[in-house]
Amino acid sequence: MSDSVSHSQPSNSTKQPFPLPVKPFTPEDEATLRESLKRCSPSTFEAAVQFRRTGNPEHMPAVVIGVVERFVEPDLRAKLKDADDDLRLIEDLGIDSLTMMEIVILVEEVLQLTINNDELRNLRTVGDVKLFIDCKIRGLPLPKPTKFLPIEHIGSVMPIQPPFLFLNEASVNSVSANGKYKITGQEFFLQGHFKDNPVMPASMMLEALGQLGVLYLLEGAPAEPGKVVGPNTIFFTGCEGVRAHRVCRPGDILSISIKPKRMKMPLATFTGAIRVGQEKAVIAEEITLTFGFVDAPVAPVPAAASTESAAPAPAAEGSAPAPSSGTN
Numbered sequence: 001m002s003d004s005v006s007h008s009q010p011s012n013s014t015k016q017p018f019p020l021p022v023k024p025f026t027p028e029d030e031a032t033l034r035e036s037l038k039r040c041s042p043s044t045f046e047a048a049v050q051f052r053r054t055g056n057p058e059h060m061p062a063v064v065i066g067v068v069e070r071f072v073e074p075d076l077r078a079k080l081k082d083a084d085d086d087l088r089l090i091e092d093l094g095i096d097s098l099t100m101m102e103i104v105i106l107v108e109e110v111l112q113l114t115i116n117n118d119e120l121r122n123l124r125t126v127g128d129v130k131l132f133i134d135c136k137i138r139g140l141p142l143p144k145p146t147k148f149l150p151i152e153h154i155g156s157v158m159p160i161q162p163p164f165l166f167l168n169e170a171s172v173n174s175v176s177a178n179g180k181y182k183i184t185g186q187e188f189f190l191q192g193h194f195k196d197n198p199v200m201p202a203s204m205m206l207e208a209l210g211q212l213g214v215l216y217l218l219e220g221a222p223a224e225p226g227k228v229v230g231p232n233t234i235f236f237t238g239c240e241g242v243r244a245h246r247v248c249r250p251g252d253i254l255s256i257s258i259k260p261k262r263m264k265m266p267l268a269t270f271t272g273a274i275r276v277g278q279e280k281a282v283i284a285e286e287i288t289l290t291f292g293f294v295d296a297p298v299a300p301v302p303a304a305a306s307t308e309s310a311a312p313a314p315a316a317e318g319s320a321p322a323p324s325s326g327t328n
Helices: 027-036 041-052 057-071 096-111 127-140 149-159 202-219 305-309
Strands: 148-150 171-174 177-182 228-230 235-244 253-264 269-276 281-289 292-293
Touching: 027 041, 041 057, 057 096, 057 127, 096 171, 148 202, 148 269, 148 292, 149 171, 149 202, 149 235, 171 202, 177 292, 202 228, 202 235, 202 269, 202 281, 253 281
Parallel strands: none
Antiparallel strands: 148 171, 171 177, 177 253, 228 292, 235 281, 253 269, 269 281
16 A cells, blocks of 8 residues: 555535435424523524534534533533533543433434444543534544553653653544643743743643644554554654744643544644633634654564463373473
8 A cells, every 4th residue: 555545534515415304393393402402592492493404513512512502510511611522421521320310311302313332332422422423414434543642651651751852641532632731830941931030931732732743643643554653753853833822831731632634644634623621722723744654563472372382292191191392
């Protein structure tokens, strides 16, 4: 296979077109829908009405977020206002398996689709849920589950290492990557940037976006059969449309996100953004990295299997034991 084979992610233009075929939406249907969503926000109901009338999947995220919000404890609902796709259903929103089933039943009713229980096992974030339902609606293959990567794993696979690693945790799936980094105030560059006024340089925040792109290439990007992206082949080549919107200081937690825009070896281009809470910090329209494939490592043969294959066959029942090679 040629090294120039394209690995582009599907864009909105290549997805199944909409509006999708829909059933007639009668006044009786609207009354039933209103009753089903009576404990949801008016905007959720309106988005559901527009989806049922048009089949346009663009209304789906508002419906899903609204349904999830209805089942989340009131003191946790503020987290959904940020619309973070990397919000974890269990850890961040307190949604247990029974509550998840209630959410699924209502989503099935509102969006008129069927979800298999086995398909729910890999849904761990709000973004997972939205992407899963979008694929179901459009008839696209279901996405691979999101990988959640702690700092230990990030450090083991990344070519960039502390004190220059600006990812404390990350999640990666087939269409995006998200990460977090807390500015501790102990970073080496803050000693001189600036005098008596520590501020994280915008260039370092751009570096954090690039590092998340590196992690995506290593953990989420498609590769040729028998190949993986080599960590020592990835280098920064350029960026376009970078804007800094907010000063970031010690104590701020950076929410970092990237999405692949174009991927064709040896170039991968991403869009990226960093936020602090709901505030934009940095936006990058394009970040471009170079990369290359290397042979995938061969999994070692388990020691138990190799020992078993090397062990002598047992003597047949009733046969004499093999003579010893030793001397008395």
